[in-house]
Amino acid sequence: AQKITQTQPGMFVQEKEAVTLDCTYDTSDQSYGLFWYKQPSSGEMIFLIYQGSYDEQNATEGRYSLNFQKARKSANLVISASQLGDSAMYFCATYSGGGADGLTFGKGTHLIIQP
Amino acid sequence: DVKVTQSSRYLVKRTGEKVFLECVQDMDHENMFWYRQDPGLGLRLIYFSYDVKMKEKGDIPEGYSVSREKKERFSLILESASTNQTSMYLCASSLGGRRETQYFGPGTRLLVL
Numbered sequence: 001a002q003k004i005t006q007t008q009p010g011m012f013v014q015e016k017e018a019v020t021l022d023c024t025y026d027t028s029d030q031s032y033g034l035f036w037y038k039q040p041s042s043g044e045m046i047f048l049i050y051q052g053s054y055d056e057q058n059a060t061e062g063r064y065s066l067n068f069q070k071a072r073k074s075a076n077l078v079i080s081a082s083q084l085g086d087s088a089m090y091f092c093a094t095y096s097g098g099g100a101d102g103l104t105f106g107k108g109t110h111l112i113i114q115p
Numbered sequence: 116d117v118k119v120t121q122s123s124r125y126l127v128k129r130t131g132e133k134v135f136l137e138c139v140q141d142m143d144h145e146n147m148f149w150y151r152q153d154p155g156l157g158l159r160l161i162y163f164s165y166d167v168k169m170k171e172k173g174d175i176p177e178g179y180s181v182s183r184e185k186k187e188r189f190s191l192i193l194e195s196a197s198t199n200q201t202s203m204y205l206c207a208s209s210l211g212g213r214r215e216t217q218y219f220g221p222g223t224r225l226l227v228l
Contacts, residue, residue: 033214043124045205045219091158095214101146102160102173103217 002027004092004106012112013082020067021077021109023092029053032094034075035103036066039089048090051075087113118142119220121206127226134193136223138206144218145211147189149173149181152203152222164189165211196227 003026013019025034036048051059051066059066067076079086089110093103122137138147148163150173160173162181170181178200182190189208193200204223209215 035216037219043203043205043222043224045207045222047216047218050216096160096174101163101165101209101214102148102150103158105158107155107157 002029002032002094002096002104004094004104006090006092006106006109008109009107010110010112012114015084015113015115016081019079019082019086019111021079021090021092021111023075023077023106025073025075025092025094027073027094029095034066034068035093036064036075036077037091037093037105038086039091039108041088045091049077082113084113084115087111119206119208119218121204121220121223123223124221125224125226127228128193128196129228130197132193132196132227134196134225134227136191136193136204136206136225138189138191138208138220139187140189140208140218140220141187142208142218143186144208145186146209146215146217147183148207148209148217149179149189149191150205150207151175152205158205161191198227201225201227 005024032053034051038046049061065078089108091108093105096102096104119140149161150158164183180192206220207217209217
C-alpha cells in the first residue's frame with residue numbers, strides 16, 4: 001500500500017519568510033504523482049500543485065514550488081514569501097495504487113503564519 | 116474554475132435516521148469521490164464513481180451507499196446513521212481517465228446524536 005509521511009505536525013513561520021513543508025512517500029508504482037492540498041479552517045480542500053514522477057522539472061505554481069527528489073522519495077512543498085492567509089493545514093497525497101483512483105493522504109502539517 | 120458544491124456545510128442528525136449528502140460538480144467531470152476525514156485517521160475513501168450509475172467501493176464502504184443518476188451529481192447515503200459516522204465528509208471530482216487531479220467541495224460536517 002502507498003504511504004505518505006509528513007513529519008511536521010505543526011510549524012510557526014514569520015510572515016514574508018519562505019517555508020518548506022516536508023513530505024516523503026512510499027509507492028510500489030513505477031509511474032506516480034504527488035499532490036499538495038491546502039485546507040483552511042473552513043474545511044475546503046484546495047488543490048495547490050502536482051508533480052508527476054516522470055516530470056523533468058520541479059513543479060511551480062505561483063508562490064508554490066515542489067522540491068522533488070525522486071531518489072530520496074521526497075516531495076517537499078516550498079511556499080515563498082508567506083502570507084497570513086497561508087495559515088492552514090497542508091496535505092501531501094499520492095494515488096492509492098493498484099490502479100485505483102483514490103488518493104492516499106498524509107496526516108498533514110498545521111502551518112501558522114505569524115505577523 | 117472547477118466548482119464542486121455540497122448540499123450542506125453542517126448537518127445534525129439522530130441515530131437511525133437515513134441521511135443524504137449531495138455533491139454537484141459543474142465541470143462535466145466523469146469521476147466523483149466521497150471521502151471522510153477524522154482526526155488522527157486522515158482522509159479515507161468511501162466510494163467513487165467513474166460514470167453515471169457506476170460505483171466502486173473505496174477503503175471504508177461499510178454503512179454507506181451511493182447513487183449517481185446524473186453525471187454532475189453524486190450522493191452519499193447513510194442508511195441508518197450511527198454516532199461513529201460523525202465526521203467531515205468531502206466530495207471530489209476529476210476528469211475522466213485514470214489518475215487525474217481531484218477537486219474538492221467545501222465539505223459537510225455531520226454530527227450524529
